[in-house]
Amino acid sequence: MSTQPTLPDPTSEHAETPARAGSAQSAGLTTRTDDVRAWDAPVAAGPLDASVVVPGSKSLTNRLLVLAALADGPSVLDGALRSRDTDLMAQALRALGVDVRVGERSDGTDDPARLEITPGPLRGDTEVDCGLAGTVMRFLPAVAALADGPVRFDGDEGARVRPMRPVLDALRGLGVRIDDGGRGTLPFTVHGHGAVRGGAVDVDASGSSQFVSGLLLAAARFDQGLRLRHVGPTLPSLPHIDMTVRVLRAAGVAVDDSRPGIWEVAPGRIEARDLVVEPDLSNAAPFLAAALVAGGTVRVPGWPTATTQPGALVPEILERMGGHATLSDGVLAVTGDGTVRGIDLDLTPAGELAPTIAALAALADSPSRLRGIAHLRWHETDRLAALASELTRLGARCEETRDGLVITPGALHGTTFRTYHDHRMATSGALVGLRVPGVAVENVGTTAKTLPGFTDMWTAMLGAGPQGAGGAGA
Numbered sequence: 153m154s155t156q157p158t159l160p161d162p163t164s165e166h167a168e169t170p171a172r173a174g175s176a177q178s179a180g181l182t183t184r185t186d187d188v189r190a191w192d193a194p195v196a197a198g199p200l201d202a203s204v205v206v207p208g209s210k211s212l213t214n215r216l217l218v219l220a221a222l223a224d225g226p227s228v229l230d231g232a233l234r235s236r237d238t239d240l241m242a243q244a245l246r247a248l249g250v251d252v253r254v255g256e257r258s259d260g261t262d263d264p265a266r267l268e269i270t271p272g273p274l275r276g277d278t279e280v281d282c283g284l285a286g287t288v289m290r291f292l293p294a295v296a297a298l299a300d301g302p303v304r305f306d307g308d309e310g311a312r313v314r315p316m317r318p319v320l321d322a323l324r325g326l327g328v329r330i331d332d333g334g335r336g337t338l339p340f341t342v343h344g345h346g347a348v349r350g351g352a353v354d355v356d357a358s359g360s361s362q363f364v365s366g367l368l369l370a371a372a373r374f375d376q377g378l379r380l381r382h383v384g385p386t387l388p389s390l391p392h393i394d395m396t397v398r399v400l401r402a403a404g405v406a407v408d409d410s411r412p413g414i415w416e417v418a419p420g421r422i423e424a425r426d427l428v429v430e431p432d433l434s435n436a437a438p439f440l441a442a443a444l445v446a447g448g449t450v451r452v453p454g455w456p457t458a459t460t461q462p463g464a465l466v467p468e469i470l471e472r473m474g475g476h477a478t479l480s481d482g483v484l485a486v487t488g489d490g491t492v493r494g495i496d497l498d499l500t501p502a503g504e505l506a507p508t509i510a511a512l513a514a515l516a517d518s519p520s521r522l523r524g525i526a527h528l529r530w531h532e533t534d535r536l537a538a539l540a541s542e543l544t545r546l547g548a549r550c551e552e553t554r555d556g557l558v559i560t561p562g563a564l565h566g567t568t569f570r571t572y573h574d575h576r577m578a579t580s581g582a583l584v585g586l587r588v589p590g591v592a593v594e595n596v597g598t599t600a601k602t603l604p605g606f607t608d609m610w611t612a613m614l615g616a617g618p619q620g621a622g623g624a625g626a
């Protein structure tokens with residue numbers, strides 16, 4: 153059953169996730185594209201009054217690209233996100249024989265947010281660069297298994313510690329040969345032979361919901377379809393799995409999700425569709441949170457009335473932290489008066505919001521506890537270690553628990569805010585910098601993973617540039 157995201161019962165308990173090998177400081181120290189210069193985060197001069205146009209959802213763009221690549225005819229995506237993660241997805245699909253090109257506006261100029269996708273026979277003997285994108289490394293192995301030869305997967309150094317074993321073992325159970333040297337991580341080779349038998353698999357998705365989504369997305373193209381049962385102790389990011397179910401159904405695929413933790417996808421055609429991508433509500437979060445830190449109002453147009461994005465929880469969370477949120481004519485407005493309240497929050501359904509909420513919590517008038525996010529140890533970096541380290545260096549107290557963080561605000565002072573190649577660490581540093589002078593965000597260019605133009609958008613929000621601009625810059 154696909155539902156609107158809701159916050160869990162505050163009394164629920166969570167199982168432990170083992171510590172990541174290597175600390176946030178050592179994980180993924182180099183990438184091919186990052187700009188390591190620090191960016192002086194601007195301090196808000198007064199209350200905000202801004203509208204911010206947020207580009208398309210990463211999660212929807214990359215799902216819809218995969219489905220379009222597997223569909224029975226050409227599709228057009230409008231409002232698609234163009235960022236490192238989505239461009240890597242497009243590039244990988246091209247390598248697999250899919251025609252993905254940038255479309256045009258009615259006046260004949262290029263429209264970067266319009267992507268035209270024409271499927272072709274899936275080719276092997278090629279390579280996929282996953283960068284640091286969980287959606288690329290978890291969504292494409294099942295697609296590669298349908299190709300006609302070996303597909304070699306690799307990515308950034310930091311990507312080589314992100315878990316892949318549940319996806320690789322599940323595909324093996326469905327008849328696919330994969331070489332990963334026994335590591336259960338990148339790099340690995342999927343030996344596609346044009347078809348996947350399919351059938352029933354058990355998957356422990358407590359480490360990432362993407363293990364489930366990545367198998368469901370291609371499952372209609374398996375000979376027997378798929379029956380996937382989650383067997384782990386916890387299941388993070390359920391809204392992202394609901395999103396997968398929703399986009400599959402919109403493409404005419406029969407999915408049964410009526411039993412909790414079990415998904416059945418019937419074999420059949422994936423219908424080509426022309427679709428418009430919703431704005432990325434998780435990327436909207438730091439902008440809306442800025443209204444609480446600086447006071448004033450921040451508006452985001454194009455806010456969907458019904459969505460499976462976990463960012464749908466942002467208004468409720470920001471209200472609990474002292475803001476006021478209204479949705480009118482598709483515009484979400486968050487107003488604050490500079491007061492930030494501490495919160496006790498189970499973020500199991502929406503772990504990708506944690507860096508933003510943790511930054512807010514460091515500026516609050518009372519301690520906060522974030523729970524249900526043990527799996528963040530396996531995100532772009534070990535986010536629990538990274539947040540604990542950077543918020544502590546700023547002068548707050550931030551301690552890791554077995555499944556989250558306890559944050560006690562303190563007298564904060566400027567420092568270099570280290571970002572560990574994590575786009576959401578960078579936007580969190582910017583948020584703290586609105587109130588704390590002297591915060592320099594290291595490698596702010598890492599925001600290009602999902603939000604190129606972040607620094608221009610941020611300074612525009614503060615009134616120092618065109619409102620809602622998303623153009624050049626980081």
Ligand SMILES: O=C(O)C1=C[C@@H](OP(=O)(O)O)[C@@H](O)[C@H](O)C1
Pocket residue numbers: 210211212286287359360361362365388389392503504527
């Ligand atoms: O399927 C997706 O698009 C995503 C699922 C989530 O992953 P986890 O379940 O690993 O948190 C989320 O954090 C990530 O940003 C995007």
Ligand SMILES: C=C(OP(=O)(O)O)C(=O)O
Pocket residue numbers: 284285286287504531532576602
């Ligand atoms: C966890 C995230 O990304 P990924 O899709 O790479 O897992 C994220 O964007 O917060």
